Amino acid sequence: MHDINQKILKMAKKMGFGDIVILSNENERKQVRFANGEITISKEWFERKTEIFVERDKKLAGTTITNYDTHHIENVLKNLYRLTENMEKREDYYGIAEGPFKYEEIEEVYDSKIIDADPVDFIESAINATGLERVAGVLYVDHPKIFLDTSNDVECYDEGTGIEISIRAFKDDLASGHATHSSRVLSKFKPEKAGEKAGMIAKMVESPTTGEAGKYDVIFDPLAMGNLLSMVGMFTSVMAVEAGFSFLLNKLGKKVADGSFTLRDIGNLPNGYGTRKFDDEGVPTRNTKIIENGILKTYLLNYSYSKKYNLENTANAGVAMPRPWNLYVDPGDYSEVEIFDVPRAIYVTNIWYTRFQNYVSGDFSTIPRDGIFLVENGEIKKAIKNIRISDNVLRMLMNVDAIGKHLEQIHWWEAEVPVHVPYIRIRDVGITKATK
């Protein structure tokens, strides 16, 4: 695809564009969905596409093409040129990163054995591991290739693989457990572990009763916290901050979490499902401390925003919108037993439907699903149901009470950005329930 990229790049330069980014993708993706213990559909995609970003005198335009006929490309570029003719300038645009760059190989991001793996075998072993009949989920096999060429002397290529499963097991309508597992290499893919955990949680749920509203210490399973942080991670993008969609507005250099809490974005994380060698401008991905010991250190930036804010580029382009690659919570000192060792707490295994009343203040609620348990003196006392976490993200981050030692990678339908996260206990979380 570099040939095509270079052809488009040359044509765009000749037309008079300044900064140009040509990003081509070839993605092979397989999916098998299952429910009630049987496959509901199998899918396979092969997609080839090229994203084009062009700049002309601080006027920005972009599109995606799938037809590589020269005449078609020329028409697409002419259309972008025409669009930028009378467009207003974006005064806070400062260009794209200047190459060339050196890229280091990242471990555990490619395994050719994944490409030809038969998903059905993995699904069977995961379903069997739940020990239950009513099991639903999805398995993906990924093989993406990325080709990037820019007008600033960047020409780079990345290829990866991945395999992941999300599985939910039901003992009955009100007794379920959910677990996920993702890996970039086959040797570390253990679908039966996800099956075991989903089945174990479902079997722990016995005659759940409606929980009571109030303030509770809440122990978040890695799945539950991963879901929440995946959304929070999007709010670390400077674009979200500027557009009024982030509680981190005006918080640079300020305390936004307990001192024990450090949140990173690691673009070059071995075995990270979001790992890439370079961002969309070709800058080598890196390990960025977003929140360090409770202090907000940076937003996620691309080259232009790093110039605007006079901060170090975090290599998170999106040319239009910086975004996280892999979020990562630094491990704490607590074993699982120690995390649960409190007089009274609620253990939440999964959450979904997180919505904000106010993105800038961080007021929100989210709904626990699957097993929810009342914990007393370190022991699971009973299963509960029908509660809602109704609180404020900043307040919750400030109230982080204990962070586990062992991280799990969470990436599924509810967690778009992969998150590496342990068990986390938070003090005095608001819990509500229906009044009628």
Place this chain on the structure above:
Amino acid sequence: MEDLIEFAVDMALKKGAKYSEARYHKKAGIDFSLKNGELQGVEVINSEGIGIRVLADGALGFASTNILTKESIANAVEVAVKLAKNSSKLRKAPIEFSEETFHRVSYEVIPKKDFSGLNMEDKMDYLRRIEEDVLASGVNVPMRFIAYTDWVEERLFSNSEGAWILSKIPYVNIMYNLVVYENNQMEQAPFISTAFTGGLENIDMAKPWDRAVEDAKVLKNLITHGKSAPEGTVDVIISPEVAGIAVHESVGHPYESDRIYGREAAQAGESFVKPDMLGERIGSDAVTVIEDPTLPNSWGFYLYDDEGVKARPRYLIRDGIINEFLLNREYAYKLGTVSNAAARAVNYDREPIVRMANTYLAPGDHSFEELIEDIKIGVYIKSFNEWNIDDRRFQQRYIGREAYLIENGEIKNPVKRPILEITTRGLWSSVDAVGKDIEFYPGTCGKGEPMQGVPVWMGGAHARLRNIMLRR
């Protein structure tokens, strides 16, 4: 394109499929936004491809390609059939589709003010007007994000049972996020959309710039004059906007047959509704909820679904009784009936799944004044920000953005963030009267894996709920 579609359908049968369908799906349009007055750049939306779904050996296979050559399509067909056959290993019973009557038709939504013929500057004027009117409103709105999107969607669907549907539908959407600061306090109106199928004449009539100014003023008034919701049990009036989200979340979703049968269990969840609950009471006599894809210019408009079945209004709740589920062919067969055309796919690379289109609380016979006249203490929730519902669709919550105290039949001061946190049965059983007039609000409904965000309208009439404890 017709040749390629027919080729795909025929080839799948030759390769051993019992049923096959192919859908060419193209989207072309433009998207741009102003962030705090500054144009962020423009994106030209351009996507096209073919999705092929087959039933073979009792299992479903799906493959898609955006390389529109006979060779690539043949490969996709082979893959789809192979996937289905391979999946049959883990099927307890074969998947079957309901018998349907299919048509050969084409239809098109013809805009009066066609955005395709306009240049970008003309479209930009819509955003500039919102930006300028909000800045001139006398309200401090330091953060403004305003976006314009239009696109035309063309589909050609054919299946091995004789369906052939060609359609062309234009979409236009203007969305804004406003953050208001007054008296060192901040309130927000996020993701407020005005959206239609058809042309810009619909936007001209809806005047989103007026709505944006009104939203800004409402938030300022809320900050300066807002009080907490009253304590204890009160009566609540929910507006068409709040009724809309409530019918979408607690009626539309749980009546989706694929959820009822557990197909979405590991994603959006299941449903408190079971197949044998048809005919069961779920609300008061005053409650009728209709789902209708055929409403002209609606955001969820279509006349034939993505399985080629002709659309019609669906009465999900009639006079408080569960009346009908949303069905595709797979689940219509399970229920021994025919599809009611609820299968939608958002793009060529997505399978059609059971979806809503335009869901609304049917009108009753009360004027707004009649709804509030006998309320001693109550709250009128006119719009909302935060909302969510559990994955069985029984425990929901809506938090008011614009809301007012009702005292002795009159609208009084603004109420800050009244929280309606209630069960589905509690909500619909509490309705004792419904307003005469209906309104609709656009949204993007998320479901499926990979995610399929489809355009929907939500709305209906005002409703009066008796004896509700609001959270504060």
